[in-house]
Amino acid sequence: MADRGASFRRDLSEWRIALVAWRLLVLQAADPVVSAGMAEHSTYRAHPWRRVEHTLGSGRRLFYQDEETLRREIARLERAHKRIRGAGPDGRPYDAGDAATRAWVLLTLFECVVAMRRLGGDPYDAQELELAYAEFRGAVAAFGLPGGEIPGTAGELSAYFARYARERLEFTEAARYLLGDLLREAPRPRRLRFLGDAGWRAVRLVVAAVIRELTVADLPPAVRERLGLVRTRRAALLSAVLHRGAGAVVPRLPDRLRYRSPEPARPKRRHPKRSHPRRDGRGPRLDRFFREVLDQTGDGSITVHDLRAMAHNVCWQLELDEAGEARVYEAFDSWWEQLRAVMDADGDGRVSREEFVAATLAGCDRDEAYLERGLLPALRAVFAAADTDGSGFLEFDEYRAVFGGPRVHPAELSHGFRRLDTDGDGRITREEFLAGFTGFFTARADSVPGTELLGRA
CATH class of the missing domain: 1.10.238.10 (EF-hand)
Known part of the structure; x- marks a missing residue:
């Protein structure tokens, strides 16, 4: 039973979480408070992959590590959020300390892991879902959010997401940019350095189309409806192929390949080539x-x-x-x-x-x-x-x-x-x-x- 209760931690560190990573960012950015903070305090436009890594990395620290790591991560998030406040482009004030927004951001992380399992063809059963959610709530309790901001059971999440989408979410500038221009302008990830700039520009067009179609297809229906997005048959087919394919392959891999290590690997050093003088560099x-x-x-x-x-x-x-x-x-x-x-x-x-x-x-x-x-x-x-x-x-x-x-x-x-x-x-x-x-x-x-x-x- 204890092992089943830890499944949320394991799933959060599984590599196929990448398939719902952009979906996670869009869900968070659709909150006007998050969007306003991103406009002035985030590097997501210039460093989108770093934003994804920070979001997932923070999740791993909150739910995958020991209590001391959890305490340090919460303290770090608290300090960072104190600095994220002001007035958005429309004049509305925003504050990253807003309890409802903080609850939404945390719950989107849990919901994306649940969606990853469901879309991959191996959903949590009712008992597993409640155990995973209890584990999640145990960590979230350390944030000290007011009572009622976090639903008491996993069974209440569907109603919570529908209500929050209807009452709080908007198709914000950040959400639009994440689904549009950012994907077509994104810098080359370090792991794809071998493509070169020209190769990445060509690949980026395909990547942009795939991520956008996949993200729209995978968003919760209530969120799609609120943002006015349409799930096409092509997008639904793409989602099924990618998620079911990953769901069939990744869980059968050995753990060292299935899960991402909480600690990043040190880069290997290479011997540099000699530099050549230039006239005026x-x-x-x-x-x-x-x-x-x-x-x-x-x-x-x-x-x-x-x-x-x-x-x-x-x-x-x-x-x-x-x-x-x-x-x-x-x-x-x-x-x-x-x-x-x-x-x-x-x-x-x-x-x-x-x-x-x-x-x-x-x-x-x-x-x-x-x-x-x-x-x-x-x-x-x-x-x-x-x-x-x-x-x-x-x-x-x-x-x-x-x-x-x-x-x-x-x-x-x-x-x-x-x-x-x-x-x-x-x-x-x-x-x-x-x-x-x-x-x-x-x-x-x-x-x-x-x-x-x-x-x-």
Whole structure:
């Protein structure tokens, strides 16, 4: 009986959860509070795959790990949600601490696991469903949500979803974007790096069509009706083929292939090729830094929200305590103020790619005083943000948390770290960081160590 009660945990870590991952995001984004928070505080446009990983990864920490991991994850979510509040584009206030919204987000995770089993042809029976839901509620109780927000039994979930869809859900801008343009614009996942940009652009069109059709087909009927979406026969057939195929194959795999490990595997290191000097590589380097590091929301400009999204991602990966998170957010806010003060030429509170590149090139070319007036204070703020434990050094995990991304291969990032670590002691001092990063922004040739802090271009 105990083993059956743990089935929800196992199913959450099964690889076929990927088939309902986009469905999960759409269900959550259809809540206006979630949508408003995503618009200003999320990196889902530029890093959609990271958003999926964070959502599922958080679920695994909540339901798959021990009580201490559960406690830390809830504390981390509480700290993150305190910062997600404001007014949406339509003027309506939103607050991620809203109890009804938090309950909805949690329950969509459970419902998607149930849907995965049902669509795959191996649904929970009534007893298994109640046992799985009791396990789920046991973890959710640690959030301290008001009584009545979480249905008492699994049998009440159908009515809850229908009511919530009717009273709260909307076809929000975030939900529309998830089902539309995002899928056609999504960056290449790291695992598909071998396709190259041209190959991924071709594959992406097919992926976009498949994910959209599958997601619409799999949404609960009450949600489809509320959002005005139609489940076509073609979509229904696609859903049946994919889910039934996965349901027939995946459960028969050995556990090491069937389930995803809670801990991500360390990337293998590769020996880098030699870099070749270029005449003036600053423009492409600055453009790449803007796209891959600064523009977290993927809208072509950077604001305080991009820097805070970076801070959130750093804290998320390194699992910092409250004091550590506060230090990281303070440092990233300082970094933003440096960027805004030096580069926001039109005073609109945003720094465009053109403003960033032009201001950096002009400042470096105009006079050396620019370094101390604009660049070096910003770099000191970056170092403070990356140095999450306050040790005065950057370890590789800290470096990766700030400068890693879906478009930067782990081997390239490791190479950049080693290039900055000029004394080879396995950590980067502030002096090494400032010298290397200054070279990234100012060196015309690509042979300076700092020009490869993101790996080779």
